[in-house]
Amino acid sequence: xxxxxxxxxxxxxxxxxxxxxxxxxxxxxxxxxxxxxxLVDGSPRVIPTAYGRLGDTLYVHGSTGAASLRAALxxxxxxxxxxxxxxxxxxxxxxxxxxxxxxxAYGLARIVEDDAERLDGLRAIVxxxxxxxxxxxxxxxxxxxxxxxxLALPLDEASVKVxxxxxxxxxxxxxxxxxxxxLPLTMAWGAPxxxxxxxxxxxxxxxxxxxx
Amino acid sequence: xxxxxxxxxxxxxxxxxxxxxxxxxxxxxxxxxxxxxxLVDGSPRVIPTAYGRLGDTLYVHGSTGAASLRAALxxxxxxxxxxxxxxxxxxxxxxxxxxxxxxxAYGLARIVEDDAERLDGLRAIVxxxxxxxxxxxxxxxxxxxxxxxxLALPLDEASVKVxxxxxxxxxxxxxxxxxxxxLPLTMAWGAPxxxxxxxxxxxxxxxxxxxx
Numbered sequence: 001x002x003x004x005x006x007x008x009x010x011x012x013x014x015x016x017x018x019x020x021x022x023x024x025x026x027x028x029x030x031x032x033x034x035x036x037x038x039l040v041d042g043s044p045r046v047i048p049t050a051y052g053r054l055g056d057t058l059y060v061h062g063s064t065g066a067a068s069l070r071a072a073l074x075x076x077x078x079x080x081x082x083x084x085x086x087x088x089x090x091x092x093x094x095x096x097x098x099x100x101x102x103x104x105a106y107g108l109a110r111i112v113e114d115d116a117e118r119l120d121g122l123r124a125i126v127x128x129x130x131x132x133x134x135x136x137x138x139x140x141x142x143x144x145x146x147x148x149x150x151l152a153l154p155l156d157e158a159s160v161k162v163x164x165x166x167x168x169x170x171x172x173x174x175x176x177x178x179x180x181x182x183l184p185l186t187m188a189w190g191a192p193x194x195x196x197x198x199x200x201x202x203x204x205x206x207x208x209x210x211x212x
Numbered sequence: 213x214x215x216x217x218x219x220x221x222x223x224x225x226x227x228x229x230x231x232x233x234x235x236x237x238x239x240x241x242x243x244x245x246x247x248x249x250x251l252v253d254g255s256p257r258v259i260p261t262a263y264g265r266l267g268d269t270l271y272v273h274g275s276t277g278a279a280s281l282r283a284a285l286x287x288x289x290x291x292x293x294x295x296x297x298x299x300x301x302x303x304x305x306x307x308x309x310x311x312x313x314x315x316x317a318y319g320l321a322r323i324v325e326d327d328a329e330r331l332d333g334l335r336a337i338v339x340x341x342x343x344x345x346x347x348x349x350x351x352x353x354x355x356x357x358x359x360x361x362x363l364a365l366p367l368d369e370a371s372v373k374v375x376x377x378x379x380x381x382x383x384x385x386x387x388x389x390x391x392x393x394x395l396p397l398t399m400a401w402g403a404p405x406x407x408x409x410x411x412x413x414x415x416x417x418x419x420x421x422x423x424x
Contacts, residue, residue: 007252032397033296033310035247037256040219043288044249044256048296048314076255084245084260086402087341089420092350094360096338098245102260126308129299130395137390138304148306166407178349179414183342183423184402185244190298195378195392202391208301211395 007106008159018160027103027160028053028081032129032187036060037078040071051079052124056155058105059112059121064149072109072151079105079153086184090167091176097163099182105158112150121150132207219318220371230372239315239372240265240293244341244399248272249290252283263291264336268367270317271324271333276361284321284363291317291365298396302379303388309375311394317370324362333362344419 002008002019010017018024034051037044047068052059058079062069081103088097112118123134140148167180189211192204203209214220214231222229230236246263249256259280264271270291274281293315300309324330335346352360379392401423404416 007255007257032299033294033312035258035260035292035294037249037258037290039251039254039256043219043318044251044258044290045219045318046247046249046256046258046290046292046316048247048292048294048312050310078249078256078258080247080258080260082245082247082260086405087244089342089345090349092352092356093334093338093346094352094356096341096345096349098262098341100245100260104258106255106257122305126305129308129310130301133301133308134305137302137308138385138388140304140306144304144306166405166409169409173350174409175411176350177411177414179417179420180407180410181416182405182407183420184405186400186402188398188400190396190398192391193298193378193394193396195394197378197381197386198392199387199389202389204393205391208391208395 002159003157005157008157010159010161016161016163018162023160024103024158027101030083031081034079034081038068038072039075050125050129052128054120054124058153058155059124059150061122061125061148061150064147069149069151073111074108076106077109077153084185086182088167088182089180091169091173091178091180095167095169099163101162103158103160105153105155107153107157109151109153112152118145118150130208136205214371215369217369220369222371222373228373228375230374235372236315236370239313242295243293246291246293250280250284251287262337262341264340266332266336270365270367271336271362273334273337273360273362276359281361281363285323286320288318289321289365296397298394300379300394301392303381303385303390303392307379307381311375313374315370315372317365317367319365319369321363321365324364330357330362342420348417
């Protein structure tokens with residue numbers, strides 16, 4: 001079960017709340033980028049960034065010089081992952097909505113100091129975007145690791161919301177001569193585009209090509 | 213031109229910065245949902261939500277009872293819109309990246325009190341998701357409007373970042389026998405799914421059907 005702190009108790013649209021930890025994992029594991037909220041000089045900043053999950057820890061990374069990552073350390077952060085699954089087109093403007101799955105996690109981020117955990121975190125981030133890729137490419141060397149900060153956020157306090165299905169109109173509106181329904185939306189991979197500098201004779205590996 | 217305040221001056225990956233206001237409009241106008249960052253009890257909260265733009269004002273809406281919207285009023289907020297255009301698969305883990313377009317706007321949100329502007333803002337939000345839809349559906353009546361808060365954020369302070377193109381590897385890595393390139397990603401509309409309660413004889417209007 002997910003925690004039920006004040007800020008993770010869904011108040012608006014409570015019937016959309018999901019409370020199983022498996023629902024949190026499902027939303028996070030299906031994502032490519034998250035939106036990381038940090039506090040910089042008293043103002044929120046929302047940064048799109050790659051992430052990875054290992055168990056109940058979410059990892060993000062960045063340059064050791066990035067102000068946003070420094071701002072995240074020791075302060076509360078919020079990570080949100082959103083999948084937009086469709087537009088919910090109702091008969092009234094008021095009842096328009098979207099179908100979506102979203103997860104929100106709050107907590108204090110810590111910087112990962114342990115070298116093995118840093119590598120595990122970076123592997124999780126690369127594998128989140130492209131499963132199978134970490135083993136296919138050159139691993140980070142010492143200088144690269146020194147330039148990379150890895151942050152860990154415990155998934156202790158999180159909420160999940162899901163909306164699915166057709167519009168819900170006011171009863172008296174169902175007779176209006178207005179089309180209503182859902183316009184589904186998906187992410188679609190295109191054909192892989194080889195680097196212009198790719199050496200001859202190297203074909204697209206299966207773990208990449210099967211998506212396109 | 214966009215403003216160049218301390219927080220909108222792109223420091224990491226400065227060559228990805230775009231400084232024309234037209235670039236800001238292009239990123240915002242191509243989006244469906246934004247991620248709104250607000251401060252709640254000293255902690256950032258990142259909320260996915262619909263939005264619309266009219267000139268240099270961005271509108272979001274929500275229930276008048278929503279704590280997150282109340283938290284946004286009179287406090288600094290950040291709105292981020294992100295388009296993920298592809299995965300940048302390099303020969304080294306370190307040089308992996310994503311192709312994207314993102315816009316970030318900071319400012320103080322105000323609640324829209326004027327009825328005409330409230331309607332304009334709501335229309336912009338509906339039209340952002342589905343152009344042509346506002347005129348096709350029942351307009352909000354007084355009770356619905358009373359339940360809806362519309363917030364306006366001036367687009368005075370904003371930054372835009374864009375990454376495109378193939379990976380950039382270390383020179384000594386180009387000879388490695390590793391596939392590299394870009395895996396493009398797009399959003400794809402599915403076929404419209406009629407509401408099970410749709411009255412017979414109502415076909416999908418052109419402004420919706422042309423997408424599917």
